Amino acid sequence: MSATRQPASTKGVNRSHRTRARAQTHLWVVQRVTAMLLALAVVVHLVMIVTAVRGGLSAAEILSRTRGNEAWLAFYVTFALAAGLHGAIGLRNIASEAIGLRGRGADLAWLTAGLLTAGFGIRAAIGLYA
Amino acid sequence: MAEAASLTVSVWRGAEQGSFARFEVPARANQTVLDVVTYIQRELDPSLAYRFACRVGMCGSCAMTVNGRARWTCRTHVRKVVDADGALELRPLANLPVIRDLAADLAPFFDKWSRARGTFQPKDAPDGAVPEDFAVVPPASKQRREADAGIECIGCAVCYASCDVVAWNDEYLGPAALNRAWTLVNDVRDGGRAERLDAVAGDAGCHSCHSTQSCTERCPKNLDPSSAIAGLKRALFWDTLLGRR
Numbered sequence: 382m383s384a385t386r387q388p389a390s391t392k393g394v395n396r397s398h399r400t401r402a403r404a405q406t407h408l409w410v411v412q413r414v415t416a417m418l419l420a421l422a423v424v425v426h427l428v429m430i431v432t433a434v435r436g437g438l439s440a441a442e443i444l445s446r447t448r449g450n451e452a453w454l455a456f457y458v459t460f461a462l463a464a465g466l467h468g469a470i471g472l473r474n475i476a477s478e479a480i481g482l483r484g485r486g487a488d489l490a491w492l493t494a495g496l497l498t499a500g501f502g503i504r505a506a507i508g509l510y511a
Numbered sequence: 512m513a514e515a516a517s518l519t520v521s522v523w524r525g526a527e528q529g530s531f532a533r534f535e536v537p538a539r540a541n542q543t544v545l546d547v548v549t550y551i552q553r554e555l556d557p558s559l560a561y562r563f564a565c566r567v568g569m570c571g572s573c574a575m576t577v578n579g580r581a582r583w584t585c586r587t588h589v590r591k592v593v594d595a596d597g598a599l600e601l602r603p604l605a606n607l608p609v610i611r612d613l614a615a616d617l618a619p620f621f622d623k624w625s626r627a628r629g630t631f632q633p634k635d636a637p638d639g640a641v642p643e644d645f646a647v648v649p650p651a652s653k654q655r656r657e658a659d660a661g662i663e664c665i666g667c668a669v670c671y672a673s674c675d676v677v678a679w680n681d682e683y684l685g686p687a688a689l690n691r692a693w694t695l696v697n698d699v700r701d702g703g704r705a706e707r708l709d710a711v712a713g714d715a716g717c718h719s720c721h722s723t724q725s726c727t728e729r730c731p732k733n734l735d736p737s738s739a740i741a742g743l744k745r746a747l748f749w750d751t752l753l754g755r756r
Contacts, residue, residue: 402713403756409718409744410751477714478679 404488408470415467422460447509454510461502469495518593520547522559523602526609531600532556538597544584545573547599548613561613568731571667575613576602581672583731604672606681620668620685627688628710631695634702646700657697661690661739663732670726670736682715686726686736689717693739696746705756708747717743 436442447453473491476482518538521531534551545563552559563573568586575584578592578600593599607615635642648655670686671677677685692711695701711717717740726736750756 399709402709402716405713405718406747406751409713410748413748414752478676478719483714 401485408473408488408492411466412470415463415470418459418463419467422456422463425456426460444509449510451510454506457506457509458503461506462499465497465499465502466495469498516597518547518589518597518599520551521598521600522548522551522613523609524559524612526611529609529612538589542589544575544577544582544587544589544592544599544601547589548575548584548601559613560611569665571665571669571731574604574667574669574672576600576605576672581605581669581729583667583669586731604668606672606674606677607668615668615672617668619681620671620687621666623684623688624666624691626710627684627692627716628703628707629688629691629695630703631698632701632703632706634700642700648699652699654697654699657742658694661694661734661736664690664734665732667731669729669731673725673729675723675725676719676721680714680719683719684711684716686720686740689720689743690734690736690739693742696743708743708750708756711743712747717747720744 433442433446447457469491472494473488476487476491516538518536520534520536522534523529524532534555536547536550536555539546545566548559548561549563552561561573561575563585564570566573566585568583571583573584574581576582577584577587578594580592581604582592584601589599601613603609603613603615607617607620610616633642635646650656650659664687666687668687670690674683674686676683689711692707696704696707720737720740722737722741724737727734727738730736747756
């Protein structure tokens with residue numbers, strides 16, 4: 382235990398600790414902000430599902446709504462980005478606590494996974510728009 | 512509850528590795544768990560190691576795990592925690608190295624206070640000199656009330672031993688250190704805010720807290736470290752979002 386001890390210094394916080402802590406804080410802030418976005422986006426999404434299926438669901442009907450519509454494109458791009466990042470950061474936290482998967486490498490891998498997931502969603506949204 | 516004539520007390524003996532020893536202790540009226548431990552050491556087994564000082568809930572040194580829960584043994588009446596057949600189980604505080612028997616090593620706990628910048632850094636006298644004038648801090652101001660809410664901590668480590676996040680991540684600073692940091696963040700005389708917020712940010716700091724509030728539930732002083740940690744998160748959220756750090 383004594384090996385993990387750090388003397389109480391009155392000088393600045395260890396630089397690498399600060400850089401790491403800031404990166405971790407950014408991930409946390411991103412997760413909270415995306416949570417707020419998702420709270421809204423999921424409601425819009427569910428209302429959309431319920432109203433859209435009333436007249437029967439068809440590819441043509443969906444495309445007639447989304448094709449060439451910048452508002453829906455912006456909505457789904459934001460939605461996909463928020464969902465991808467939010468999910469990956471959440472899984473990162475679970476993995477770090479449950480199986481001790483921690484560190485810069487793991488964080489970068491999770492961030493990549495999040496952006497990739499978001500990328501697939503954004504690609505689909507563009508597909509519906511174009 | 513029917514009072515048993517004697518208590519069956521299982522006491523942890525050893526360090527990290529060890530086993531329970533059983534003692535029969537006469538049950539008495541108004542008996543505290545510390546009385547029971549003291550009886551065992553004085554009458555039954557003088558080699559038992561445990562720690563206490565004030566016996567009246569001021570020093571915080573007698574905290575142990577009593578029937579699975581961290582408590583001050585001096586302020587815990589046996590009748591409140593004992594089951595119907597008079598059984599008590601005593602262990603050292605959890606989440607800390609064990610020195611011997613019921614004495615836990617609190618060094619990692621206090622090291623984390625200093626890592627969380629738990630030291631007051633006077634704004635007007637950075638080198639520790641006495642400021643020329645008294646600081647006027649209105650008692651009703653928001654910051655003063657936030658600081659007051661957490662200032663009575665005596666560092667007994669009951670919250671630290673009760674925290675799941677400490678158990679999962681031994682880098683985590685823990686409720687007491689973060690509570691201390693929050694009182695200083697709200698101290699208008701303190702000049703170390705930026706450094707302190709850096710020290711308590713991230714996975715080892717406030718951002719790992721799940722707000723399950725075992726610390727608040729178990730604090731013998733009825734403090735609310737969980738809200739203090741939420742305060743740190745809030746401060747860091749806005750500072751980060753608005754680019755103030």
